Amino acid sequence: MRFDSVEGVRFDGLLRYHVDEHSFSFDVSSPADLAHAMGDEGVTSVVIDTLQIEVGVSTHRAMYVWGYHPRSAWEERPLPRPSTRPGGVIIAAQEIFEMGVSEPVPGEEGWKTVFDPSNGWIRVAPDEEADDEMVEVATGVVLGRRGQDLHSVWLHPVYEDGADAY
DSSP: OEEEEESOOOBOEEEEEETTTTEEEEEESOHHHHHHHHOSSOEEEEEETTEEEEEETTTOBEEEEEEEOOGGGOEEOOOOOOOOEEOEEEEEOSSOOBTTBOEEOTTOTTOEEEEOTTTOOEEEESSSOOOSEEEEEETTEEEEEETTEEEEEEEOOEEESSSOOO
């Protein structure tokens, strides 16, 4: 699976973390922009455990993040604010994407989640190494690449259901 960055704009919307449900959701600002990016064959996901990166089947474009991701498993420690640029990430896979059939990110076993309560950033990654490039594909959703591999997912959600907002 190869992750290629492209020029473009991020999807505007709202990334939420639902504390009571232990999950992320994304509300897109423009359904028309989402429909265009999705293409005419629907969506699927590439997954890191239960964290889903939504992908257009025909376009292969990573759109946003959603899914179950319990905070109880997160390690709390300081994280820097990531240096990003808005754009897109196109995912090339050996297997043809099928609507509704999720594909795991290669090597996704053992990825850890780090949360910085002082600034609200979350980083999901296999190690502490820096990324070569970080692309903000949607509001609060950053995909970090190393070479042509996905190396990290950075998230900056609004925390809901009784948690402090950042």
